[in-house]
Amino acid sequence: MLSALLLILSSLFNISAHALTGIDIAQKVFDRDHGKDSYAKTEMTLIDKKGNTRVREMISQRKKFGELEKSLIRFTSPADIEGTGFLSWENKDRDDDQFLYLPALRRVRRIVTSQKDMGFVNTDFTYEDLQRRKVENDQHRLLGEGKIEDWQCWKLESIPKKETDSQYGKFVSWIIKEIYFPMKIEFYDKKGQMVKRYSVNKLQKIDGIWTEMELVMQDLKDNHETKLKVKETRYNTGISEQVFTTKYLERY
């Protein structure tokens, strides 16, 4: 898919070995190889508290432009959301540029990036979750170690700095020591209450890059969850720069 979505989430959390500090680990996660570009077809399932499901399919593409990245997410089904596209450009010195294409409006709309706490097309991911979080945006503290399944993990706490204007009070993440990969993340609000939980259920190495193949984001307040299942993914295929333009966004 989610390459965009997943990679962004995974980049929240980076960690390392030995006497690594929290920030070292966070930096390792951030620097983890996720390819010069990626392409993924993903199935998204929204599950409400009664167990009702809504299934969507999307294609996500991401590409590095120097230190920065651009990403495109396009929904391909079902009919009520088909064609809806979300384009994001990272910027170094200012907020990201984000654009939304709604087929019914027939035009690309520049959207506000500071509305980070808004849900992304009624999923359990907010727009903030879709952005790659810079290491320096948080204060990181290594809380200890733990085990998820057979994996030895670092447990890392990341508290957003005031100036970053995050919707969250802190994140606690479990990062696989061996590969610096976040397997689980707990999201806390500013009152210290856990509000969301992100878990990777299936991890796979694709083209030499560890990739979340199945994951779930749970909204603990609404008792709602969004499951993502990657059906096809590729890395370093040389995706054209043209894919990450507004003209491509409106071409559906």
Added chain:
Amino acid sequence: MGFKKSIILIILILSICNLGISSASTSLESTYITGFFVESKEGLPQFTIVADGTIEDYRVFTLKDPARIVIDVFNAKLATPTDSLNIQSKMLQRVRVGKYPDKIRFVLDSPLEEPPSFNINLGKNESHTEKIVNTKETKGLKEISSQEPEKKNPEKRRLKNFVPDKTQLRIWLKGAADINKDDEIESQYLFRNRTYMEFKWSDLFGLNALASGRVDYLRFTNGHGFDETDIEPMELYLEYAGKSFDLQVGNLILRWGKTDEISPVDNVNPQDMRELFSLNLEDRKLPLPMARARWHFSRYTLEGIFIPHFEPNRFNYFDTDWALFRHLKGSILSMDITPQLKDYVKNLSVKEDKPNVSLKNSEAGIRFLGTVRNFDFGLSAFYTRNRNPSIKSFPVKNLRLTSFEEDEFIDQLSKLTLTNEDIIAEFKRQTIFGLEFETTVNSFGLRGEMAYFTGQSLITNDLTSTEKPVLHWVLGMDKSFNHGFYVNLQVSQRIIRDYDSSILFFKRVDTAGFLRLSKEFLRGKLKGRLDTYHSFSDDSTYFTPEVEYAVNSNLSFILGLNLIDGRPDTFLGQYDDNDQVYLSVLYQY
């Protein structure tokens, strides 16, 4: 010759740049190549070689002048009579095959200056065989099973070019009923059905294509009720999409401008005005035959359009609640007047003087778009015609109306002169200059447009039209709040230059505001929306509260009200009797 199972080597052509060589070890036994074909995958050509055994020993390299990709498969024999393929693709034009004692050589000729980059996959998908961990199903590491290659028939692949990549069906039903029965001649009920089909091709011999059409049934009941059925093509075009240039030719619907519901710059397409503003802008637009070219330079785009054939807005002149002359005929016929006068009124009809198809009557537009940091802007000029009619002559003379109210007509009856002229409607030339921008400031989206119309058609009190220059600007801002609450506010001003007091319904300056409030519930399954338009200049108002419920991804219901308030001599006020409740159902697949 009996073959075991097929192994495939796939070359996915990616983009314009060079890429290196790929090769492997040698094999002792000959492999038989049983087929090869090119198909489109995600809009990119994919070349596949099918063999009866392992393709282990191969070499891929690129050459220039002309650009081509060469694939040598060693220790292989060709077991197919095909020795070349012609391909209509932006990146590949032909595949040639050469037989050599030690190899089969495939040459992929490209029309590009540089050989396109490519990606190679073996059908066994060895490069994808990696370790996984599934934290729920299994513990620890597990090998992925390799994928069996899919057998493909090249003939079927070629035919697949004609099979649409996407198909959409949309059925929309709407029923509306007037809330009040104001008189006997109004249309008490409305029923509408639009059934729409769309087919899309992402690679129809190297081009994108879209074909769509619909059946549009509209029925007004009671009063002077009637029904109309239009079976019509909608968007129907071919598109060449290059890296910095694209061209669309066919029936197109374009969206110019950046503001939302009030968009003065968005004038390219005609609109279906038979329900006037009670339909959304997007639902009113009608396609128009044209050619559209765009050149993209970094963050700038230059767009040109050429429209060979004029099409006016679609509307009714008489006898519906939303018609240009509303129920004027019906009102007069319901009065106590002589049979001769009734006959005269009954026979009133409109002759449209539409321009012929000729270069002289064609329309053209140019639009320049740019982005500076987070500020998007656009400038446009559109040489066109009024899509609303200019009434050149009206057979009833000496009229001096301020509205279409029948009382006013009765008062003037004795002074009227009836002639045998027709109502003649023409569509006069005008040029529209546009300016548009869009940006974000903190948590607000800001959008604006300004359009200058050199001669907009306006109806006057003797029921003929006059053309006046009009300046129309809009400034808007929107903000989304958490939990799905959304606000969109627009302020608009329309200024008529060289204003003439005979102009009906509009003052020299009309300042108005548009407010949209919406809120989503149940993760978007339930939506509430309120649209309000208010003219501060003549104190008229239009409210549309509505509720939408999505049963599932395919089926949704909308229940709403159209509430209009204003004096009869105002634009909105003339529709004051049209307050209605409506229910619409949308099924899409």
